[in-house]
Amino acid sequence: MSISPQQLRDLAARAEALATEVRALCDSAPAAAAERDPLQAARHAAGWLDRGGEDLQRAAGDLARIRSLLERRCGIPWGVCPEHGNTLSYSVNVTTCRVCGRTWERDRRGQPCQERVTWKVTDRAGTVTTMCDGHVLGARATTQGATFTRLDAELSQP
Structure with missing residues (x-):
């Protein structure tokens, strides 16, 4: 209940x-x-x-x-593999993860991400962006000096 x-x-x-x-x-x-x-x-x-x-x-x-x-949904303007990040290819109405082979019957890469938000990312300037697990993989690789906070950790704090 x-x-x-x-x-x-x-x-x-x-x-x-x-x-x-x-x-x-x-x-x-x-x-x-x-x-x-x-x-x-x-x-x-x-x-x-x-x-x-x-x-x-x-x-x-x-x-x-x-x-x-x-x-909340991620909403970043492009989709990713929820497990592997920016590893998608698209051909003939099928999106495929190049790492795990998972497929989606649509252009996942060309649509805003609909995965659940799981991270808060704060860059050096203090700008906060919320994103899913897949997008945070790319952000970790390209964003220097950012702070990454799992939302479930933030929710458990009083």
Whole structure:
């Protein structure tokens, strides 16, 4: 089962509403000495619900950010072999990797890359480009002084 950011936001709203309801009940209760301990416990529980709602809101934001990164496509104006990079040849509506022999029934080389983004490349000037595994092979060979960061490593950082 997949959880969406909206589902987490909905849970957070429910936790916040429940915390509000608990506080309202506590505030409307008579202040008899015998009831103070249970009311204090209820107010404490409302605080936990507030923190839980905040945590759920943060989780929803993190999930949305991760999903948006994982769904992005490379988009560099030419295609590559996802495993070997710029090793494609094209003839009669078939693109072939010259290294592994894999084929595609279209001009993969002449179309924007549709592979999933897996790298962030920052050049010496600070320009950031996101790209797939295949394109990063070529970038490593031709770009001096760049920093290469796997997006899965970036996602695991707080």
